[in-house]
Every structure is written in C-alpha cells, then in structure tokens.
Amino acid sequence: MNKRELKAQLIVDTAFKVWGDNYFYNTSLSSLATALEMTKPALYRYYKNKDAILLAMKNDFIEKYQELLKNSKSEKNKTPEELLISYTESGVRFFAENYNYYRFLVLKLINMKQDIELLFKEVVGDEENFLSPVLLKKSGLSEIEAQSISGFILSVGGFLLNQKLFSKTIFTKKEIDQMVKAIQFIGRHGLKRKNGKSISIDYELIENICKIDKRDILPFNKIFTAVSEVIAEKGIWDTTVDAIADHLGMSKSSLYFYFDNKDQMIADVVDSERERLNELVVERITKFESFEEQLYSIFYVMSSYFLLKPSIFTIMNWLRYQFLNKPVKPYNQKLEKFSEYINIVTNTTSFNPLNFPPDIIAEGLSFILIHGLWECLGKNSTPENVNFRIRKIHQLFLYGFKGSK
Numbered sequence: 001m002n003k004r005e006l007k008a009q010l011i012v013d014t015a016f017k018v019w020g021d022n023y024f025y026n027t028s029l030s031s032l033a034t035a036l037e038m039t040k041p042a043l044y045r046y047y048k049n050k051d052a053i054l055l056a057m058k059n060d061f062i063e064k065y066q067e068l069l070k071n072s073k074s075e076k077n078k079t080p081e082e083l084l085i086s087y088t089e090s091g092v093r094f095f096a097e098n099y100n101y102y103r104f105l106v107l108k109l110i111n112m113k114q115d116i117e118l119l120f121k122e123v124v125g126d127e128e129n130f131l132s133p134v135l136l137k138k139s140g141l142s143e144i145e146a147q148s149i150s151g152f153i154l155s156v157g158g159f160l161l162n163q164k165l166f167s168k169t170i171f172t173k174k175e176i177d178q179m180v181k182a183i184q185f186i187g188r189h190g191l192k193r194k195n196g197k198s199i200s201i202d203y204e205l206i207e208n209i210c211k212i213d214k215r216d217i218l219p220f221n222k223i224f225t226a227v228s229e230v231i232a233e234k235g236i237w238d239t240t241v242d243a244i245a246d247h248l249g250m251s252k253s254s255l256y257f258y259f260d261n262k263d264q265m266i267a268d269v270v271d272s273e274r275e276r277l278n279e280l281v282v283e284r285i286t287k288f289e290s291f292e293e294q295l296y297s298i299f300y301v302m303s304s305y306f307l308l309k310p311s312i313f314t315i316m317n318w319l320r321y322q323f324l325n326k327p328v329k330p331y332n333q334k335l336e337k338f339s340e341y342i343n344i345v346t347n348t349t350s351f352n353p354l355n356f357p358p359d360i361i362a363e364g365l366s367f368i369l370i371h372g373l374w375e376c377l378g379k380n381s382t383p384e385n386v387n388f389r390i391r392k393i394h395q396l397f398l399y400g401f402k403g404s405k
Contacts, residue, residue: 008046011036012056020100023166024108027054058109061101062123068094069127079139080149080401084187087130088180092157096176102161130154144385147375148392149401153187155371159364182354190400191352191361192292203391206293210284210300217309218276223248223255224269228311231266239266266315273312277305291345295365296394302366303373303390316370369393 001009011032018035019027029050033040047053072090095102109119120129128135131153136146160179164171171179226247230239244265245252259265284297306313342358345351352361372393376386 004046008056009060011043011046011053012060015053015057016100016104020103024103029053054108057104061104061109062125064098064101065094065123066125066127069124069129072130080136080141081188083131083135083139084153084184084401087153087157088183088187091130092161092180092183093176095161096171096179099164099170103165106162106165144388145392148372148389149396151372151375152368152393152396153183155368156186156364157183158371159367162367163360185354186400188400188402190396190398191354191356192350192398201292201296201394203296203387206288206296207300207387209287210297210304212280212301212304212308214308216280217305218273223265224272225311227265227269228315231315241265269312270315273309277302280305285341291349291351292398294341294345295397296391298365299369299390299394302369303386306370306373307386313370313373316366365397368397 014035015027015032018032022031027050029040029043032053033043036043043053047056068090072086095105105123109123110116131150133143133146133150136150137143141149160183223244226244227239230243230247234243241252241255241261245255248255255265259268281298281301284301285294288294288297306316339358339362342352342361346355346358346361356364369390372389373386376389
C-alpha cells in the first residue's frame with residue numbers, strides 16, 4: 001500500500017474500533033475524527049462522506065472473511081466432524097477475536113440490508129461458507145439433513161457469540177476457548193449426558209396431542225397486526241410511529257392514545273403473544289412424563305403457533321438480530337417459566353451436562369428453533385419438511401449429529 005492507502009485503511013480500522021465499541025449506535029464523523037486526531041475536512045480527502053466509509057468497512061470485512069474461508073480449506077474437509085472443527089477453530093474464533101466485525105455484521109449490515117440470505121451470499125462470495133449444506137452433503141448426508149445440521153450448529157455459534165453483542169467487555173482468550181469447546185461438544189453430543197438413558201420418541205403421537213389451530217392463537221388486533229406488518233417490511237430499527245400510523249390510515253397523535261412510544265408498542269405485542277404461547281406450552285407439556293418428550297412438545301407448540309401467525313413470527317425473527325432500547329439494552333426475553341422448567345430438568349435428569357444457566361438454555365432453544373423455522377419458510381418447505389426439520393433440531397439439541405442419526 002502507498003501512503004494514502006495506508007491512511008485510508010487506518011480510518012477504516014479506527015472506525016471499526018470507535019463505532020464498534022459504541023455498538024454502531026453513534027457513527028458520527030466527529031467521534032472518528034477525534035480518535036484519529038484529524039479534522040472532519042481531512043477525512044473528506046479520503047472518503048467523500050460517512051456512507052463511503054461504511055462501504056469501505058463492508059468491503060474490508062468481506063475481504064477478510066473470504067480470505068479466512070480460503071485459508072480454512074473447508075472444501076477439503078469431508079466429514080461433519082472436520083467441518084465442525086473448521087467452523088469453530090476458524091469462523092467462531094475470527095468473530096470472537098475481532099468482535100467489532102461481528103457487531104458490524106449483526107448491528108449494521110443486517111440492519112441496512114434486510115434480505116439476509118442475499119447479504120450472506122455477498123459476504124461469502126465464491127467460497128463455500130463454514131458448515132454449508134453443500135459441504136455437508138459431500139459427506140453423504142441428504143439435503144434436508146445437511147441443512148438441519150448446518151442450521152443447528154451455526155445458530156448455536158451465533159447465539160453464543162451474541163452473548164456479548166451488547167456487552168461492555170469483549171471475549172477473553174479463556175472464554176473463546178471455552179466457547180469453541182462448548183460448540184464442538186453440542187454439535188457432536190447435544191445437551192443430554194452420554195450416560196443418560198435414551199428413550200424412543202413417538203413424534204407423530206406428540207404432534208397429534210400437541211396440535212393447535214387458529215382457535216388457540218390470540219385474536220388479531222388491528223394495531224398489533226399493523227405493527228408486525230410494518231416490522232416485517234422495514235425491520236425493527238426502521239419501524240417508526242409514522243410508518244405504523246400510515247399503515248393504519250390513522251394520525252400519529254391518535255396512536256399515542258394507545259401507546260407511549262414505538263418501543264412500548266413492540267414490547268406489548270411480543271409480551272402478549274409470549275404469554276399466550278406459554279399458556280399453550282404448559283397445557284401440552286403436562287401430558288408427557290419424560291423430558292425428551294416434553295422438550296419436543298415445546299418445540300412443536302412453538303413452531304405451530306409461529307406458522308399459524310407468521311406476523312408475530314416475523315417479529316420474533318427480527319429480535320434475534322435487533323433489540324429495543326438501543327444501543328445497550330437488549331430486549332428482555334421474559335422466559336422465566338421456561339427457565340424454571342430447564343432448571344428442574346437440569347437438576348433431576350441427565351440433561352445439560354455443560355451446566356449452562358437455565359435462562360441461557362431457554363433463550364438459546366428459542367433462538368435455534370426460530371432460526372430453523374425461518375430457513376424452512378425461506379425455502380418454501382412443505383409441512384412434511386418443516387416437521388422433519390423440527391424433529392431433527394430436537395434430536396440434535398439432545399444428541400448432536402453423532403447420536404441423532
């Protein structure tokens with residue numbers, strides 16, 4: 001690089017540091033210029049505006065990630081075991097050690113470009129991503145099995161990386177090593193102890209007992225429906241009271257008769273739906289004795305509810321990436337009852353050998369299931385394929401890819 005190129009790269013590197021440490025909430029040129037000990041006019045000699053800097057940051061991130069994929073030689077790894085190790089030792093470590101790249105991807109790029117699948121294709125380029133279904137199929141797996149294993153392990157990794165998405169601290173080397181080992185363990189063995197007694201699951205019977213229909217879901221409220229439809233179109237951070245009012249054909253001031261602000265609107269939608277979903281889960285879960293059956297009943301009721309009411313499912317999916325009360329207050333999942341159940345299961349059965357906190361298990365299970373369902377809907381899967389995917393997620397969650405065949 002010549003002197004000018006080196007300075008331009010320094011600006012990009014500093015932007016990742018300064019803006020990333022603030023969760024990309026404040027991306028002002030003033031804060032960047034101060035950190036560089038430059039004036040704002042001096043910045044314009046290298047980039048014509050902030051958008052040009054953000055584009056340079058995006059290109060820098062994509063270039064580094066694609067180089068990582070090339071160097072990992074994932075295409076030469078044939079087995080799920082080898083692909084799992086490649087993903088954790090290269091991909092997970094890359095994002096954990098360069099955490100502002102991960103924040104940039106999740107908080108900025110996904111926020112800026114809502115077609116997530118197209119965005120990820122752009123990030124990967126001509127390379128095959130870590131644990132891609134294409135690579136897993138080469139090991140002899142069917143397409144849907146490859147998609148299930150890929151989605152499961154990637155969502156486990158994403159969820160654990162997300163634990164410091166809004167944290168004031170970054171991962172230590174010890175924490176990174178622990179996370180890599182945890183993902184590898186869960187991918188291989190799931191969250192049931194090896195010496196735990198396995199039981200045969202009659203999935204079809206559980207599905208028949210846990211079946212729900214439109215009479216079970218909350219009635220459609222026109223304001224809540226409008227909120228969810230605008231979020232589906234724009235994403236949470238770009239949803240405004242003006243957009244909701246326009247969608248309803250109401251004035252902005254009249255909306256404030258029902259809610260104090262946009263965040264309260266979204267929170268009320270989510271809380272009311274979660275409360276109803278929790279009631280349905282409790283009604284069904286008591287019909288089964290083993291925790292393996294109970295966990296699948298939770299999976300099935302949640303997925304059925306989301307598929308019957310895609311508007312709330314869209315909100316739940318966006319909450320995997322975007323949070324209310326930005327920049328440092330992620331939305332409270334409010335899964336207390338589920339966490340209590342996980343705590344009981346952990347203390348009385350062979351579940352949770354890694355001793356994750358119950359609330360982390362509860363949030364993680366929801367995150368992983370929503371990820372799998374979103375992939376199914378994106379591929380316009382048949383109901384049979386959706387059921388297969390849910391069953392597979394359940395098997396992977398308990399036994400990993402080694403014990404779920």
